Amino acid sequence: MHSLNRKAALIAIIVTLGCVVISFYGSRKLQNFDPALIAYLFGTLFALFGGIYRYCVWLQRPPTWMYFTRTWQMVFTGNFFVHAWFMLGDAVRNLLLQRFIYPRGNKRWLAHFLLAWGCLAAFAITIPLTLGWINFTLDPATALDPGATKLYNANFFGFKVMDFKLGSVMAFLIFHALTWCSWAVIAGAVIFLVRRLTNAGLIASQTFEGDLLPLILLIIISVTGLGLNFSYAFMKGIAYDFMSVTHAIAVILFLVWIPFGKFFHIIQRPAQIGAHIYKLEGKKRGMAVCPHTHQEFTTQLHVDDLKTVTKQVGFDFTLEDGSSHLDYSPEGKRSLLAMAHLKARQESGSFFG
Amino acid sequence: MEITSYKTEMEFFVDMQRCIGCKACEMACAECETNGHESMIHVNYVERAVTIQTTVQVCMHCDDPVCAKVCPADAISKDGFGVVHSANTARCIGCSNCVMACPFGVPIKEEKYDMMMKCNMCYDRTSAGKKPMCATVCPSQALFYGTREEISRMRPNSTPVNSFVFGEQVVNTKVNIMMPKGSTQLKVH
Numbered sequence: 001m002h003s004l005n006r007k008a009a010l011i012a013i014i015v016t017l018g019c020v021v022i023s024f025y026g027s028r029k030l031q032n033f034d035p036a037l038i039a040y041l042f043g044t045l046f047a048l049f050g051g052i053y054r055y056c057v058w059l060q061r062p063p064t065w066m067y068f069t070r071t072w073q074m075v076f077t078g079n080f081f082v083h084a085w086f087m088l089g090d091a092v093r094n095l096l097l098q099r100f101i102y103p104r105g106n107k108r109w110l111a112h113f114l115l116a117w118g119c120l121a122a123f124a125i126t127i128p129l130t131l132g133w134i135n136f137t138l139d140p141a142t143a144l145d146p147g148a149t150k151l152y153n154a155n156f157f158g159f160k161v162m163d164f165k166l167g168s169v170m171a172f173l174i175f176h177a178l179t180w181c182s183w184a185v186i187a188g189a190v191i192f193l194v195r196r197l198t199n200a201g202l203i204a205s206q207t208f209e210g211d212l213l214p215l216i217l218l219i220i221i222s223v224t225g226l227g228l229n230f231s232y233a234f235m236k237g238i239a240y241d242f243m244s245v246t247h248a249i250a251v252i253l254f255l256v257w258i259p260f261g262k263f264f265h266i267i268q269r270p271a272q273i274g275a276h277i278y279k280l281e282g283k284k285r286g287m288a289v290c291p292h293t294h295q296e297f298t299t300q301l302h303v304d305d306l307k308t309v310t311k312q313v314g315f316d317f318t319l320e321d322g323s324s325h326l327d328y329s330p331e332g333k334r335s336l337l338a339m340a341h342l343k344a345r346q347e348s349g350s351f352f353g
Numbered sequence: 354m355e356i357t358s359y360k361t362e363m364e365f366f367v368d369m370q371r372c373i374g375c376k377a378c379e380m381a382c383a384e385c386e387t388n389g390h391e392s393m394i395h396v397n398y399v400e401r402a403v404t405i406q407t408t409v410q411v412c413m414h415c416d417d418p419v420c421a422k423v424c425p426a427d428a429i430s431k432d433g434f435g436v437v438h439s440a441n442t443a444r445c446i447g448c449s450n451c452v453m454a455c456p457f458g459v460p461i462k463e464e465k466y467d468m469m470m471k472c473n474m475c476y477d478r479t480s481a482g483k484k485p486m487c488a489t490v491c492p493s494q495a496l497f498y499g500t501r502e503e504i505s506r507m508r509p510n511s512t513p514v515n516s517f518v519f520g521e522q523v524v525n526t527k528v529n530i531m532m533p534k535g536s537t538q539l540k541v542h
Contacts, residue, residue, distance in 0.1 A: 058427070061425065061427075063422075063423045063424060063425040063450055064425040064426075066425070067425045067448065094467075100447075100466065100467040100468075103465040103466055104389075104442070104466050104468075199386070200386040200477050201385070201386030201387040201388070201389060201477050203477075204386065204387055204476050204477035204480050204481070205387055205438065205473070205476055205477070262443060265443040265444050268426055268444060268446070269446070271425065271426060271446045272446040272447065272467070274446075275425075275446045275447060275448040278448070279449075292400075297453075298449065298452075298453050302449070302450075302453060303453065306423065306450060306453055306454050309423055309450070309454075310419060310422075310423060310454055313419075313422040313423060314417075314422070315419050315422070315454075315522055316520070316521040316522050317456065317519050317520055317521070317522050318520050318521045319519075319520035319521075319542050320520065320542070324520070325456055325519040325520055325522070325541070325542065326453065326454065328458075329458070330395075330452060330453070330455065330458030330459070330460075331395075331397055331458060332458070333455070333456060333457060333458035334395055334397060334408055334410045334457065334458040335397065335399045335400065335408065336541055336542070337369075337408070337410070337457060337458075337517075337539075337541055338369045338399045338406065338408030339399060339400075340539055340540060340541045340542075341369055341370060341530060341532070341539060342370060342399075342406065344532055344533060344536065344539060345370050345532075345533060347533075348533030348534075350510065350533070351370050352368075352370060352371065353508055353509075353510030353511035353531070353533060353534060
């Protein structure tokens with residue numbers, strides 16, 4: 001068993017306690033907190049603690065830390081606004097639109113886009129609701145007037161941010177927001193599940209807990225979530241308890257699993273923007289030329305940083321003359337291996353054996 | 354991935370002096386389902402200006418894979434059979450650390466996908482007890498997949514070597530390179 005990473009645990013505890021304090025005061029000393037969501041609250045706090053803990057452990061790995069520090073060094077060196085603009089554009093392309101998935105397959109992109117946005121929108125709605133940050137109240141003035149159209153207020157940290165008329169299109173869209181999310185998640189998850197059950201390459205390399213279970217969980221969450229709505233809208237509340245308990249169990253499992261399973265990639269993905277800045281800025285500083293092929297192959301910064309990182313993780317590719325095997329391009333390395341092999345064969349007196 | 358018919362007695366043997374540069378392996382590699390039909394094997398001229406020598410390179414599946422160690426996203430993993438798998442598509446951030454750190458020059462950064470890909474020994478086939486695609490088509494047996502007994506019968510004057518010296522670093526691998534009989538290591542520099 002891995003020992004506890006104290007630094008990560010400390011940061012995770014501080015952030016989690018900070019969230020508890022914000023939620024206590026944000027819900028106006030629990031006045032706006034919905035006790036029916038208590039199990040979800042503990043699941044959310046655990047996910048927060050676990051997510052921050054794993055993120056901090058992950059950041060401490062030498063290659064991750066190298067990219068993390070380099071990214072922020074580069075962002076704050078030179079023209080900050082140029083970098084900020086690039087990051088914003090890259091975030092729109094890669095995080096919001098997930099465009100890098102499109103060349104891997106348009107159906108894959110569509111499935112991921114639906115799944116990602118269904119999940120993220122659902123997070124954005126349910127997490128603040130669970131923590132008591134947002135709540136809805138009937139407008140007192142219209143509530144008391146039998147002839148008036150009832151107004152509903154949406155409050156954030158107890159402060160009114162908007163109101164809408166009951167029965168309006170806006171009310172319909174807001175009250176069914178999770179329904180739209182559920183349909184998007186179901187559509188995306190089903191496309192992925194079909195792919196995972198029919199693609200021979202995926203069948204060979206996937207695991208149940210790593211690849212199939214996350215999709216099944218998301219489908220259970222979405223179907224039972226829709227079922228709740230369906231039950232009170234069309235079935236007079238039949239099977240509501242069953243739906244509600246199944247939904248809660250699936251959501252809590254999902255929350256507890258975020259830090260450890262496939263869902264952690266949601267938290268990891270912004271690192272891609274760092275890798276893009278690193279490449280872009282590295283190019284400006286100069287490219288490395290392979291001593292064998294005499295061609296540029298990556299940035300010199302990348303080669304130099306890798307020499308440091310490989311030593312940090314227990315590898316030393318330093319050569320006798322003080323240079324490094326890492327100074328060679330991938331093609332150069334393959335050629336060097338072949339040349340060494342040829343030399344060994346030549347010295348043995350036979351090319352074949 | 355848990356239930357497989359992977360044959361642990363089968364090993365990969367490479368003899369790049371036998372490579373004739375026909376690129377049949379490249380075509381066959383593109384049949385691999387786990388690569389998503391992208392060819393991951395490398396066939397290249399060693400020094401085009403002075404020799405027609407070609408070399409072929411599959412992933413050597415290192416015992417302690419440096420590609421996985423330098424990956425900032427924990428995207429590369431080694432399974433119980435010693436097969437080092439291609440990057441987890443959900444995690445890979447396309448940084449190319451693995452591409453530049455691999456001592457054998459194996460991983461490929463697929464720019465169009467912003468993702469690293471590499472040979473995973475045709476896991477769809479090897480996990481079902483079959484041979485990797487490249488080894489089934491190589492006409493000169495520069496690539497061979499079989500048992501140690503088979504290769505020793507075929508190449509009585511060669512020894513499979515899976516230890517490579519790159520300066521200060523010794524790298525041990527799952528895949529073997531056929532060397533003159535009695536060899537224990539291949540010193541690259």
